[in-house]
Amino acid sequence: MTAFVACREAVRAAALGLGLLAPVSSFAASPITVSAPWFRYLLPQIPAGGYMTLHNASDQPAVLTTAASPACGMLMLHKTEANGAMESMDAVSSITVPPNGRFQFAPGSYHLMCIQPKMKPGETVPVTLTFADSTEITVSFPVRNAKSQ
Numbered sequence: 001m002t003a004f005v006a007c008r009e010a011v012r013a014a015a016l017g018l019g020l021l022a023p024v025s026s027f028a029a030s031p032i033t034v035s036a037p038w039f040r041y042l043l044p045q046i047p048a049g050g051y052m053t054l055h056n057a058s059d060q061p062a063v064l065t066t067a068a069s070p071a072c073g074m075l076m077l078h079k080t081e082a083n084g085a086m087e088s089m090d091a092v093s094s095i096t097v098p099p100n101g102r103f104q105f106a107p108g109s110y111h112l113m114c115i116q117p118k119m120k121p122g123e124t125v126p127v128t129l130t131f132a133d134s135t136e137i138t139v140s141f142p143v144r145n146a147k148s149q
Protein backbone atom coordinates (compact mmCIF):
# COMPACT_ATOMS: atom_id res chain seq x y z
CA MET A 1 0.00 0.00 0.00
CA THR A 2 2.83 2.37 0.81
CA ALA A 3 4.54 1.77 -2.51
CA PHE A 4 1.21 2.11 -4.24
CA VAL A 5 0.53 5.52 -2.76
CA ALA A 6 4.10 6.65 -3.36
CA CYS A 7 3.85 5.67 -6.99
CA ARG A 8 0.61 7.55 -7.40
CA GLU A 9 2.29 10.65 -6.04
CA ALA A 10 5.25 10.12 -8.32
CA VAL A 11 2.90 9.99 -11.27
CA ARG A 12 1.09 13.12 -10.17
CA ALA A 13 4.39 14.92 -9.58
CA ALA A 14 5.51 13.81 -13.01
CA ALA A 15 2.44 15.35 -14.58
CA LEU A 16 3.73 18.73 -13.42
CA GLY A 17 6.97 18.21 -15.27
CA LEU A 18 5.49 17.41 -18.66
CA GLY A 19 6.70 19.05 -21.79
CA LEU A 20 10.19 17.67 -21.93
CA LEU A 21 11.70 15.79 -24.78
CA ALA A 22 14.78 13.64 -25.03
CA PRO A 23 16.76 12.94 -28.18
CA VAL A 24 15.21 10.32 -30.42
CA SER A 25 16.92 6.95 -30.23
CA SER A 26 16.71 4.85 -33.34
CA PHE A 27 17.44 1.22 -34.05
CA ALA A 28 18.21 0.50 -37.68
CA ALA A 29 17.63 -3.23 -37.34
CA SER A 30 14.16 -2.96 -35.83
CA PRO A 31 10.92 -1.38 -37.04
CA ILE A 32 10.42 -0.29 -33.43
CA THR A 33 11.94 2.98 -32.30
CA VAL A 34 11.66 4.80 -29.00
CA SER A 35 11.52 8.54 -28.50
CA ALA A 36 11.64 10.67 -25.36
CA PRO A 37 12.55 7.95 -22.86
CA TRP A 38 13.04 9.05 -19.25
CA PHE A 39 12.67 7.99 -15.64
CA ARG A 40 11.36 10.25 -12.96
CA TYR A 41 13.45 9.47 -9.90
CA LEU A 42 12.44 10.66 -6.42
CA LEU A 43 14.00 8.50 -3.69
CA PRO A 44 15.43 4.96 -3.53
CA GLN A 45 12.38 3.70 -1.64
CA ILE A 46 9.85 5.25 -4.03
CA PRO A 47 9.14 3.52 -7.34
CA ALA A 48 10.33 5.54 -10.34
CA GLY A 49 7.98 6.05 -13.29
CA GLY A 50 9.38 5.44 -16.77
CA TYR A 51 7.96 7.18 -19.83
CA MET A 52 8.57 6.94 -23.59
CA THR A 53 6.86 6.81 -26.94
CA LEU A 54 7.08 3.61 -28.99
CA HIS A 55 6.95 3.94 -32.78
CA ASN A 56 6.18 0.99 -35.03
CA ALA A 57 7.29 1.36 -38.66
CA SER A 58 6.12 -2.09 -39.75
CA ASP A 59 2.74 -3.07 -41.15
CA GLN A 60 2.23 -5.57 -38.32
CA PRO A 61 1.23 -4.76 -34.76
CA ALA A 62 4.10 -4.84 -32.27
CA VAL A 63 3.25 -6.32 -28.88
CA LEU A 64 5.46 -5.29 -25.97
CA THR A 65 5.40 -8.04 -23.35
CA THR A 66 8.18 -7.28 -20.88
CA ALA A 67 10.57 -4.58 -19.78
CA ALA A 68 13.67 -5.15 -17.67
CA SER A 69 16.47 -3.02 -16.27
CA PRO A 70 19.41 -3.76 -14.00
CA ALA A 71 18.60 -0.41 -12.36
CA CYS A 72 15.11 -1.39 -11.24
CA GLY A 73 14.88 -4.73 -9.52
CA MET A 74 11.46 -5.45 -10.94
CA LEU A 75 10.23 -3.35 -13.88
CA MET A 76 6.52 -3.62 -14.63
CA LEU A 77 4.10 -2.36 -17.25
CA HIS A 78 1.48 -0.28 -15.45
CA LYS A 79 -1.52 1.81 -16.23
CA THR A 80 -2.96 4.55 -14.03
CA GLU A 81 -6.75 4.83 -14.15
CA ALA A 82 -8.74 7.81 -12.98
CA ASN A 83 -12.14 6.99 -11.47
CA GLY A 84 -13.66 10.30 -10.56
CA ALA A 85 -11.51 11.71 -7.76
CA MET A 86 -9.76 8.36 -7.24
CA GLU A 87 -6.71 7.10 -9.03
CA SER A 88 -5.53 3.54 -9.15
CA MET A 89 -2.86 1.59 -10.91
CA ASP A 90 -2.91 -1.84 -12.50
CA ALA A 91 -0.26 -4.06 -14.00
CA VAL A 92 -0.87 -4.76 -17.68
CA SER A 93 0.37 -7.91 -19.40
CA SER A 94 1.15 -6.37 -22.79
CA ILE A 95 0.95 -3.22 -24.86
CA THR A 96 0.16 -3.21 -28.58
CA VAL A 97 1.70 -0.61 -30.86
CA PRO A 98 -0.49 -0.39 -33.98
CA PRO A 99 0.99 -0.91 -37.46
CA ASN A 100 2.66 2.29 -38.66
CA GLY A 101 1.56 3.87 -35.42
CA ARG A 102 2.77 4.77 -31.99
CA PHE A 103 2.02 4.22 -28.33
CA GLN A 104 2.70 6.82 -25.70
CA PHE A 105 3.62 6.20 -22.08
CA ALA A 106 2.87 9.30 -20.03
CA PRO A 107 2.22 10.46 -16.47
CA GLY A 108 -1.34 9.59 -15.46
CA SER A 109 -1.54 6.81 -18.03
CA TYR A 110 0.72 3.96 -19.11
CA HIS A 111 4.15 3.87 -17.48
CA LEU A 112 7.01 1.59 -16.60
CA MET A 113 7.11 1.03 -12.85
CA CYS A 114 10.67 0.72 -11.59
CA ILE A 115 10.07 -0.89 -8.21
CA GLN A 116 13.51 -0.53 -6.59
CA PRO A 117 15.28 2.28 -8.43
CA LYS A 118 19.06 2.21 -8.29
CA MET A 119 19.79 5.37 -10.26
CA LYS A 120 20.61 9.05 -9.86
CA PRO A 121 19.43 12.13 -11.72
CA GLY A 122 21.85 12.90 -14.54
CA GLU A 123 22.64 9.26 -15.22
CA THR A 124 21.22 7.15 -17.99
CA VAL A 125 20.12 3.59 -17.32
CA PRO A 126 19.43 0.81 -19.80
CA VAL A 127 15.97 -0.66 -20.30
CA THR A 128 15.47 -3.76 -22.43
CA LEU A 129 12.08 -4.07 -24.10
CA THR A 130 10.99 -7.50 -25.30
CA PHE A 131 8.23 -7.98 -27.86
CA ALA A 132 5.99 -10.99 -28.50
CA ASP A 133 7.96 -11.90 -31.65
CA SER A 134 11.14 -12.08 -29.50
CA THR A 135 12.50 -8.77 -30.77
CA GLU A 136 14.53 -7.12 -28.04
CA ILE A 137 15.68 -3.54 -27.99
CA THR A 138 17.71 -1.79 -25.33
CA VAL A 139 17.13 1.90 -24.79
CA SER A 140 19.07 4.39 -22.63
CA PHE A 141 16.71 6.19 -20.28
CA PRO A 142 17.91 9.54 -18.92
CA VAL A 143 17.12 9.92 -15.21
CA ARG A 144 15.55 13.15 -14.09
CA ASN A 145 14.52 14.34 -10.66
CA ALA A 146 11.27 15.68 -9.28
CA LYS A 147 12.01 19.24 -10.33
CA SER A 148 13.14 18.55 -13.88
CA GLN A 149 11.25 20.11 -16.75
Ligand SMILES: [Cu+2]
Nearest residue numbers: 007078089113
Ligand atom coordinates in the same frame (compact mmCIF):
# COMPACT_ATOMS: atom_id res chain seq x y z
CU1 LIG B 1 2.84 2.26 -11.43
